[in-house]
Amino acid sequence: MRKIQEVLRLHVQAKLSERAISSSVSLSRSTVSKIITRAAAAGISWPLPTDMDENQLDSLLFPIPQGRPRNCDEPEWTQVLNELRIKGVTLQLLWMEYKQANPDGYQYSQFCERFRLWRKKLNPAMRQIHLAGEKMFVDYAGPTVPFIDRETDEILTAQIFVAVLGASNYTYVEAHPAQDVESFIKGHVHAFEFFGGVPRLVVPDNLKAGVRKADRYEPILNRSYQEMVSHYGCAALPARPYTPKDKAKGEFGVQLAERWILAVFRKRRFFSIAEINETIRELLAQLNEKPFQKLEGSRQSLFEATDRPALQPLPSLPYEYAKWQHCKVHIDYHIEAGRCYYSVPYSLIGQEVEARLTQNTVEVFLKGKRVASHPRLHYRGQAQTDPLHRPKSHQQHGEWSPDRLISWGNSIGPNTGILVERIMQKYKHPEQGYRSCLGLLSLSREYPVERVEGAAERALIINSPSYASVKSILKTGMDHTVLSLMEDEQVTPGHDNIRGASYFQTKFLN
Incomplete structure (x- = not known):
């Protein structure tokens, strides 16, 4: 600014040439000539008026180009933003449609610039444009909701699951007992049902319920979570670690849930998860119908106009939560899954298999091929055996048989032999007792055989013929106590009801 004034002073007052002025003020000769020419055109001479400051002088000599006059019809920018959420729609297409309706309207560059300036005035969370029906962001809120267990009077906490659609910000909120895999998957299933369709992508955070191994480039999903998204025909795209902008919509949805739902009933007392969810549903409807501050409509109306038509249809049956478990087939051709036992061929x-456990069924897979299926058992220690899985002869696979196990027990002592028979009698199929008998075998390697025999005697006397009882007796040293108390009597209970090894030999080995 000061150089402009100096150029005018040297030109008018000192009457120097443009070349001399250029050398004096360190400006190019063309710039000096432009200043002198523009000052003459604007009627400015030296000295300057006393009320003219540097900004006024600059605006007179170098006015900012105004471009097209502002009397053009302004586009409906809110409609432009909503149209951009539709897959395949671009700003150039929308400008062409605008020009057809307004031939004297803005050119393409001004159209884009004015839309950018308008969008910049919105909430920062609204700047990123999401396509309709493309993404659903899921996360758990930080605050929890306490509730009182009616039976124990214990104060428990409910976790708050939040799902938000990217294009419309349409929100779903639900209370869960925990942030485990089952609750996390049920939250997705209920959110899909609430939205009435399925988005193409689900963007979760890297919580362990969904992501087994977080990685910036190749995250590994939990097996059950991957199965769920495949069932609904969508894909999971976990946010990059330490990159909250990848799930900004989810963060914003959590903030809304905390402000407009959790904060509202912060002083209420709840007694169950169901009661919390009932209250959430009422407040959730109000949240989705609440008008936008800077846009027309609400989340509900925007969802109906954009996301709902673009969502994929729900499958005919909802996903049933399934837990996967790696198992090894034992010598009794049973696997242990969910603390119960199920037979396989x-x-x-000796092979490694995978068990898929749902609420009602258990399926067993070997290298992706199903090899067995059973109704699920729900009491610990129960066994389910398919007769077709049993061998025609127990000596065809493995060396163990009822006769051999009983003979081994007798080699330790008569009480151990009787205990082995009693263990196998407890089961519908003697093979189901093989594990307990082999457990006794492992105890004979850890303890002296005299102690194992004494512990077996003690287990028979208290009518508790099991591996667990013998192990407990040996661990606590009760076998010594029992022997000292019964030293004078030497009582051994009769066992006329025992069928003996010959029974098993004739029934199972022929």
């Missing part, structure tokens, strides 16, 4: 003895 005896030819798989």
